[in-house]
Amino acid sequence: xxxxxxxxxxxxxxxxxxxxxxxxKFAAQAAVDLAKPCGSTVYAICVAExxxxxxxxxxxxxxxxxxxxxxxxxxxxxxxAIADKAGVKCETISYxxxxxxxxxxxxxxxxxxxxxxxxxxxVMLGAVGKKVIGNAPCKVLVVPVGATxxxxxxxxxxxxxxxxxxxxxxxxxxxxxxxxxxxxxxVAKRDSEVAYAEEAVKAVKESGEREGVKxxxxxxxxxPFEQIADVANKNAVGLIVMGTYGKTGIEKFxxxxxxxxxxxxVARPVMVVKKK
Numbered sequence: 001x002x003x004x005x006x007x008x009x010x011x012x013x014x015x016x017x018x019x020x021x022x023x024x025k026f027a028a029q030a031a032v033d034l035a036k037p038c039g040s041t042v043y044a045i046c047v048a049e050x051x052x053x054x055x056x057x058x059x060x061x062x063x064x065x066x067x068x069x070x071x072x073x074x075x076x077x078x079x080x081a082i083a084d085k086a087g088v089k090c091e092t093i094s095y096x097x098x099x100x101x102x103x104x105x106x107x108x109x110x111x112x113x114x115x116x117x118x119x120x121x122x123v124m125l126g127a128v129g130k131k132v133i134g135n136a137p138c139k140v141l142v143v144p145v146g147a148t149x150x151x152x153x154x155x156x157x158x159x160x161x162x163x164x165x166x167x168x169x170x171x172x173x174x175x176x177x178x179x180x181x182x183x184x185x186x187v188a189k190r191d192s193e194v195a196y197a198e199e200a201v202k203a204v205k206e207s208g209e210r211e212g213v214k215x216x217x218x219x220x221x222x223x224p225f226e227q228i229a230d231v232a233n234k235n236a237v238g239l240i241v242m243g244t245y246g247k248t249g250i251e252k253f254x255x256x257x258x259x260x261x262x263x264x265x266v267a268r269p270v271m272v273v274k275k276k
Contacts, residue, residue: 006038020075027119044079046072047100101131150238151178160200163243167273171241187224225261
């Protein structure tokens with residue numbers, strides 16, 4: 001995949017989480033493809049996961065730990081090779097311990113990264129991916145295996161909330177740079193919500209037109225994640241942009257249910273834009 005220009009206004013640093021899987025390698029290639037036109041540095045992180053219940057026995061399991069750490073090194077070497085081939089600067093980071101998402105989030109914060117990229121195979125994002133998105137300090141791009149990330153057609157899903165508005169601003173900016181077709185979709189579960197959905201897409205359309213971006217609007221009725229996936233598939237979009245939230249307490253660990261279910265349903269790249 002060749003991306004001629006940088007799609008985001010600021011993309012100095014990209015963090016890719018890898019476990020050596022096919023999905024991770026696919027995501028690594030997407031990270032490098034984005035990094036090249038943006039002049040970004042790629043940070044590759046791999047965590048040799050030791051379950052919490054086994055952490056106290058680490059000293060008695062040196063051989064197991066050694067095997068895990070060798071696999072982690074190989075996973076990072078694979079990403080580095082992809083980056084080196086493309087002439088993209090890549091730094092590798094390795095950890096051993098429980099709860100990999102915490103290390104990923106810590107490194108994202110420490111290095112002030114602009115985007116985290118995660119791979120996905122099939123419908124499963126996995127518990128680590130969900131927690132990374134729920135706690136990320138920046139945008140997160142989920143790239144399914146086999147998907148092509150392109151900016152010819154971009155779908156922005158909106159519910160009119162402040163989180164959706166931030167995501168819409170990002171989508172409009174990208175569409176402006178690539179002269180993309182932008183589709184704004186809002187879903188009403190009930191008849192009483194149709195007027196609100198119409199206002200939500202109208203706001204995106206007006207914001208886009210102020211930037212010289214043409215916006216096609218779609219108001220659908222039904223289950224939000226199903227309708228968003230349906231519109232994305234029917235229009236063969238290259239990227240879905242959505243917002244999420246970051247509440248305090250236990251809820252912070254999970255994405256909004258619609259965003260999570262869209263990611264689990266579609267075989268297309270989804271970018272989750274966070275409220276700062």
